[in-house]
Amino acid sequence: MTTPARPNILLIMADQHRGDVLGCAQPETGAPWPVQTPNLDRLAREGVRFRRGYTESPVCVSARSILLTGRLPHRTGVVDNGYSVRPGTVTLPVLLASRGYHGQAIGKMHFTPVREHHGLDRMWLSEEIPAGPDEDDFLREMIDAGFGHVEEPHGARHEMYYIPQVSQLPSDRHTTAWTGARTVDYLREHARDRSGQPFFCWTSFIKPHPPFDPPVPWHTLYRPTDFSLPARRDDELARHTHYHVRQNRFKWTDAGPDDHLVRLMRSYYAASVSFVDHWVGQILDTLELLNLRENTLVLYVADHGEYLGDHHAFGKRGYHDPACRIPYILSWPGTLPAGEVRDHLVGLVDVVPTILGAADGAHVDVRANDLDGMDLLDVARDGSAPGREVLIGQLAEGPLGLYLAMDPTWKYVYSAPDDREYLIRRGTHDGPEVDWNECDDFATSDDHEASEALARLRSALVSRFGSDGYVTPLDASDRHGLRRFPAPSKPWAEFDEMERISVVARGWQYARWNRGAGQDPRAAPSLAAYRFPDPLGG
Numbered sequence: 001m002t003t004p005a006r007p008n009i010l011l012i013m014a015d016q017h018r019g020d021v022l023g024c025a026q027p028e029t030g031a032p033w034p035v036q037t038p039n040l041d042r043l044a045r046e047g048v049r050f051r052r053g054y055t056e057s058p059v060c061v062s063a064r065s066i067l068l069t070g071r072l073p074h075r076t077g078v079v080d081n082g083y084s085v086r087p088g089t090v091t092l093p094v095l096l097a098s099r100g101y102h103g104q105a106i107g108k109m110h111f112t113p114v115r116e117h118h119g120l121d122r123m124w125l126s127e128e129i130p131a132g133p134d135e136d137d138f139l140r141e142m143i144d145a146g147f148g149h150v151e152e153p154h155g156a157r158h159e160m161y162y163i164p165q166v167s168q169l170p171s172d173r174h175t176t177a178w179t180g181a182r183t184v185d186y187l188r189e190h191a192r193d194r195s196g197q198p199f200f201c202w203t204s205f206i207k208p209h210p211p212f213d214p215p216v217p218w219h220t221l222y223r224p225t226d227f228s229l230p231a232r233r234d235d236e237l238a239r240h241t242h243y244h245v246r247q248n249r250f251k252w253t254d255a256g257p258d259d260h261l262v263r264l265m266r267s268y269y270a271a272s273v274s275f276v277d278h279w280v281g282q283i284l285d286t287l288e289l290l291n292l293r294e295n296t297l298v299l300y301v302a303d304h305g306e307y308l309g310d311h312h313a314f315g316k317r318g319y320h321d322p323a324c325r326i327p328y329i330l331s332w333p334g335t336l337p338a339g340e341v342r343d344h345l346v347g348l349v350d351v352v353p354t355i356l357g358a359a360d361g362a363h364v365d366v367r368a369n370d371l372d373g374m375d376l377l378d379v380a381r382d383g384s385a386p387g388r389e390v391l392i393g394q395l396a397e398g399p400l401g402l403y404l405a406m407d408p409t410w411k412y413v414y415s416a417p418d419d420r421e422y423l424i425r426r427g428t429h430d431g432p433e434v435d436w437n438e439c440d441d442f443a444t445s446d447d448h449e450a451s452e453a454l455a456r457l458r459s460a461l462v463s464r465f466g467s468d469g470y471v472t473p474l475d476a477s478d479r480h481g482l483r484r485f486p487a488p489s490k491p492w493a494e495f496d497e498m499e500r501i502s503v504v505a506r507g508w509q510y511a512r513w514n515r516g517a518g519q520d521p522r523a524a525p526s527l528a529a530y531r532f533p534d535p536l537g538g
Helices: 038-045 060-069 092-097 135-149 176-193 236-238 243-249 259-289 348-360 377-381 430-438 449-468
Strands: 008-015 047-050 104-108 122-125 199-208 296-302 328-332 340-344 391-395 403-407 410-415 419-423
Touching: 008 259, 008 348, 008 391, 038 259, 038 296, 038 328, 060 092, 060 348, 092 104, 092 199, 092 243, 092 348, 104 176, 122 135, 176 259, 199 259, 259 296, 296 348, 340 377, 348 377, 391 449, 403 449, 410 449, 419 449
Parallel strands: 008 199, 008 296, 047 340, 104 122, 104 199
Antiparallel strands: 047 328, 296 328, 391 403, 403 410, 410 419
């Protein structure tokens, strides 16, 4: 087998995997997450773990756009779900294709259009809510295997979204197993048919994104009583952003799930992570079996985290650590150190320059390549190498904009829909004390250190946007330089949800793929006497 001159690149992503749910990230005593991740721990032992890894945009599409382009949301225009990377944008797959790489996508990409390849040679897709089997390889294979009766193969959503549940599919048919197995198939195929060509494989697991639906027997891996209750204080409810309120309503958690249910959520979430970990192990074993491990840079990241009740919130769309801190591991045996941990502040925007640095065998000039991140290979090799001082983040824009500027200790957050600044003191340590630290808001504190941090980080945010010509959130006449918008409407406060059910920010995400003529089981003649609700709400 011929070894390519350039290294292979395996980018593994898990959706909604928070950064503290790793075995190797637990404190020695009092671990709040007694999670078993032996293979991700193995990957960390064989590489470098960045424990200050963050997503700049804590929602699926905009986070993936950062990873795809190496540019921040205000530069690509992809600031939230519902947006798409502009045609002709230079992406990581395009850049790697120009260097001779074969590009393969496996799992959830969340692209619009679904089959937009962005420079990839081939896509094997398993998306969350596919429109039909023609655009989703996992769904087509599931139906062909005789499981077409399972209309929500990734777990029941809508009002069941945050109800832990056992998968309706056996473990070998679950999307996690499918994504892992297809990756193993790709590696074997590539070693057989293209051994002289380097590969770029982007493997993207849907899970542990809700619904939390581990299959049998994984649902029994943990007891709910193994898990601590969330870090939360009653006074935080009054400080919830527009997104916390809207998200809790959409996920049917705004009435406050009881502690037993919250612990069950956490146990099923952890089981979903462990099932992903199992398949990461199968992938790593295949690399070793095919003698590809030492010539393959493996990266493991997530698009964002998950609150799971911390700060009385559920979901993502926030800048507390549970929602925005992610696992971040680089492993390249023989080239990068093994078993080391870095405290540098890193983000998804660093993935593209790091991969290009590996592909080229030289440090990447991010300015010359119009990239916003940094090549992490230098700091992976040398923990004393300089890093960034401030990380910039953004979710949405205009009247719905949520913005971040953070350093290793403090987070400045401005919520345009609330017209409110927040200052969170994360602290410099790891462990459960971080989440409890983040229960406080120092934005109006008279503490000198807090006041200095707020002014400095706000200035960094405004300066960065201004220097890039991004003026949407800026107003030079405002004393803080920020544009103020009228408060957005809150339909849940204006309408009786029993009368106007389609406009009250509840989640009604039913399956779409089997709603066509002759497919919908609700259209059976024997059910003609019953009225099923519109799956789109109303």
